[in-house]
Amino acid sequence: MAMEKFDASEVEARIYKMWEEAGAFKAGANASRDETFCIQLPPPNVTGHLHVGHAFNHTLMDMLIRWKRMQGYDTLWQPGLDHAGIATQLMVEKELAETQQPKRTELGREKFLEKVWEWKAAKGGMIEQQARRLGDSLDWSRSAFTMSGAESAPATEKPGNFHDAVLKVFVEMYNKGLIYRGKRLVNWDPHFETAISDLEVENIEVDGHMWHFKYPLAGGETYEYVEKDEDGNVTLRETRDYISIATTRPETMLGDGAVAVHKDDERYAPIVGKLCEIPVGPKDQRRLIPIITDPYPDPDFGSGAVKITGAHDFNDYEVAKRGNIPMYSLMDTKGYMRADGLPYAEEAATAQRIAGGEEGFDEGKIAAMNMVPEDYRGLDRFEARKRVVADITAEGNAVMIGNPAYEAAFARDGDQTEVPQRIPFVENKKIMQPFGDRSKVVIEPMLTDQWFVDTAKIVGPALDAVREGRVTIMPESGEKVFYHWLENIEPWCISRQLWWGHQIPVWYGLDLGVEDEQNPSGTLDEVELLGLLLDGLVHRGTVMHCGTDLEAVKSAFVFDNADVPSPLSHASIIEVADKSEAIDRFAAALAEYNVTQDPTVLVYPVWRDPDVLDTWFSSGLWPFGTLGWPDENDPAMKYFPGDVLITGQDILFFWVARMMMMSQAVLHQDPFHTVYLHQLVRDAKGEKMSKTRGNVIDPLDMIDAYGADALRFSNAQMAALGGVLKISEDRIKGYRNFGTKLWNAFSFADHYAIPYPGDPEMPVVSQTLNKWIIGETGKVRETVDAALTAYRFNDASDALYAFTWGKVCDWYLEFSKPILQGTDTAAKAETEQTLRWVLDQCLVLLNPIMPFITEELWGMADRRAKMLIHADWPTYAAADLVDTDADREMNWVIGLIENVRSARAQVHVPAGAKVPLLVTGLDEKGQSAWDNNHVLIQRLARIESLSNVDRFPKGCVTVPMDGGTFGIPLEGLIDVDAEIARLEKTLQKLAKELGGLRGRLNNPKFAASAPEDVVAEARENLRLRETEESELKAAIARLQELG
RNA sequence: GGGUGAUUAGCUCAGUUGGUAGAGCGCUUCCUUUACACGGAAGAUGUCGGGAGUUCGAGCCUCUCAUCACCCA
DSSP states (O other): OOOOOOOHHHHHHHHHHHHHHTTTTSTTTTOOSSOEEEEEOOOOBTTOOOOHHHHHHHHHHHHHHHHHHHTTOEEEEEOEEBOOHHHHHHHHHHHHHHTTOOOHHHHOHHHHHHHHHHHHHHHTTHHHHHHHHHTOOOOGGGOEETTTTOTTOOTTSOOOOHHHHHHHHHHHHHHTTOEEEEEEEEEEETTTTEEEOGGGEEEEEEEEEEEEEEEEBGGGOOEEEEEEOTTSOEEEEEEESEEEEEESOGGGGGGOOEEEEOTTOGGGGGGTTOEEEOOOSOGGGOOEEEEEEOSOSOTTSTTSEEEEOTTSOHHHHHHHHHHTOOOOOOBOTTSBBOOOSSOHHHHHHHHHHHHTTSSOOOHHHHHHOOOOOGGGTTOBHHHHHHHHHHHHHHTTOBOEEEOHHHHHHHHHHSOOTTSOSEEEOEEEEEEEEEEETTTOSBOEEEEEEEEEEOHHHHHHHHHHHHHTTSSEEESTHHHHHHHHHHHTOOOEEOEESOSSSOBOOEEEEEOOOOSSOOOTTOBOOHHHHHHHHHSOGGGSOEEEEEOSSHHHHHHHHHHHGGGSOBTGGGOEEEEESSHHHHHHHHHHHHHHHHHHOOGGGOEEEEEEOOOEEOHHHHHTTHHHHTTTTTOTTOGGGGGOSOSEEEEEGGGIIIIIIHHHHHHHHHHSSOSOSEEEEEOOEEOTTSOOOOTTTTOOOOHHHHHHHHOHHHHHHHHHHTOOTTOOEEOOHHHHHHHHHHHHHHHHHHHHHHHTTOOOOSSOOOOOOOOHHHHHHHHHHHHHHHHHHHHHHTTOHHHHHHHHHIIIIIIIIIIIHHHHHHHHHSSOHHHHHHHHHHHHHHHHHHHHHHTTTSHHHHHHHHTTSSOOSSOGGGSOOOOOOHHHHOOHHHHHHHHHHHHHHHHHHHHHHHTTOOTTOOEEEEEESOOHHHHHHHHHHHHHHHHHHTEEEEEEOSSOOSSEEEEEETTEEEEEEOTTTSOHHHHHHHHHHHHHHHHHHHHHHHHHHHOHHHHHHSOHHHHHHHHHHHHHHHHHHHHHHHHHHHHHHHO
16 A cells, blocks of 8 residues: 655644644643753734744744653643733724724723723734644643733633732832832833833934034123144134034924033033023023033034933933933923923023023923923924924024035026025934834834833842853853843833733822921811812822732822821722822812711722833743742742743843843742744845835745645754854755655555554664664764754754665665565564664654654554654663664765766766676675675665676776775776776875875874874874775776776 | 854855864756655865964964944944
């Protein structure tokens, strides 16, 4: 019966179903020892689809998991999904728009979150289905979700407690002072109106402009401006009443707090400490700002003077912090120029007093001030830029240069009245501009109130983990990057102005505390009551408390209020939406109390922080949040800490470092011992894949075309440590062919009707051939184990490819044919058993890389104790299996066959023709090797007979071997000149090698300083080459006689 | 501007304490020989980016230059 062809799509679906239904991937499946081996799958976005990057690293993880599972480890490959705040919210908003449903803001928070959960249930997690096509042996029954257990989750959702973990960690870190609220500059996305992480910002080089403006000195002061060249010669000397500023963002001038120059910049030394004017806004209310020194300005860049807008530029922010310069926010959350606050004239006056040192300031006060003049208020930031440029230019404060067009016009017709002689100095230049990777709008650095993790306080243990070798980062270069980043770590902004995510567990209440306590009576009298009502609650501060839920913070608020007059101190605490509702409710209750004197109507409203946590905050808890924590008694906690993390190097900081910090902060352990980083998967040319380039390779298409095994093999093959990953369809096709080769090896066994009982023991053999292949199997098993232990997936796949195709198929199966067809029943039985055993070993060793085809072939045996996925990984050692004599003999046989074939082909002996073979000087070993294997040799090299001769006849093709020289008598058949040419060429190559070898051996320093075995090897090599050389020379001589 | 890495056969890439270069694909020639044409056999192709140094010996170590890529400002 002939085996059918391998149909990947049919087999893959069937086999995967079989594994999954049998629970083959479940945690602990096939465990025969206590040691655990756990890999946490980096959770893909719930909105995500499988791309080549996933396909790549899933293959590596699956290889390790399958390998360890076969070795009997208690394994867990933990899957799950990330709720992906901004991506998911965007996806759902888009869908609402497309289906003409009410917008997010119209729905309100609660209804919108319902929609998100509906979307998740219907369309989220597509990637989990796609990953199955790859053959991933993930324990799907444990699939986790970073939003599981959230208040908003519907009952239909799979239960989980990730939300508990997130809140518990937040509260603990808050209580330890590791989390705080503050005003800092963050990347702000004006489209989504939220802070976003650095990872979500793409810096793209775009065409921009550099404008040059004059900031006039206060009071019309002047100074001598001198420029010098490298040698100190004066190239320009003029009297100026201004300082020249270059900027790519003129609209931010409105928020300037200073002009900074380098302290060593002689040009500006005379005016440091003086004031200059921001040349924009109403003429009467021009603000004056100080000229300061700071290390940041580069004297060689632009004019060397930099305007400092602390609230809208990251570099300026640092300068402003150093110099205590006010940072005026200019824009609203949508990126429009602010329209709130007091009239500009009043704000400018205040700012002026601050700049002059007559008035103090703090963060809150500055934040409330709107420094945008009325004319620009409410404008889009880019529109405002145009207006600012136009206004400054109109007023004559643009730096002017000669107009090339004027020169040209003058030269042409001597009349240039239509063309201006001088024009504003505007450079066209490439600038790096930040864009939101999802919104595609220009990201605005914005000074906002956000929550931060004080990373500096928790970074220590993560750094130590790598420094002390508890955690290994591969490739090693990742360690440097890791140190560099962690040693210069910035506070981590963890709040996002979104709805989809873990809402920050902090509640605010009105600050009722009275600073100058005038009434220690402890009761609420009429005067105080009115005071509270009229005092403008709006301007009162707030107090806040953190807890896992409202109940948890109530007592803290009650405690706060203990000091306020009774009965207000006993007001019941209620939750409201926000501060304004809180004020309304509070005032209404007071008013009612005033009338009724009924203390039970008094309420103390509190409201929850509307922001949600950065997605990376929750995914930082992934290593234990997936295992039942905070329930430390969950049996799955035995898998913490995990073993290996395999992920893209681009999220080393964003995720890997954070998992390490969070695991240490919460559980005081490292989450894994090894981090394997890989690069971005690119197309065959090494370009990034992108939809716009149209070079995206969909792994599912590859699976459709070539099967999952081929894609996996290709992935394993390109996984050289630290290497660039270029995926090539030709290569995948090549590994599909490899699968077919393996399949046909079984078809071979089938063809020879070799019994296939299944689960064979390693046979005890007497045939050299069988001894040899068993030894080779032992070698490859060691190579594969060593490679996988060292995460050298390419070495493992290389070794298996070379073994299966190059050893088993090319030689072993060919050699077995005469025995299988022969009459020696003992030899035949032994070879049949060996062949089945060897093929079984191929299946076992290849299973981690190509699980489908191997499992299918495994299942064709009459019976199997277990599925291949749970088969026992072999432990035999090459040292026990390799028979050196068999090894030497088979290599000699292979060499002889190859050399005879080569010689035949080169002198164009017809492929089918059987030729006689002669030999001279055959030694004992050669004779015995020939005797043992002549059937194989004659068959594969197409040889009719062997005759011992003293001397080769004229016109004989020579094949020098160790232990005897063979010759094919071909007088009259061969082209003598061509054959001489062939031998000469071989001789030349040989001469080169001999030259090298002799050179080394004749050098006394070589023998003195090189290791002994190297010297011995070189000597032996030289001996063999010299013999070969003399044989070749003799052969050439014979041919020349003939000619 | 800072950092990291790369540059090896026509293409895509390996090459783990320095011992004299390999794979897959592609290409050329031959072969439908009873596992396999998604195959078999044979074959060609490399001053290992340039230069200098250390060494008996350098693709590998050091310096330098060039080009490219990525990350961070």
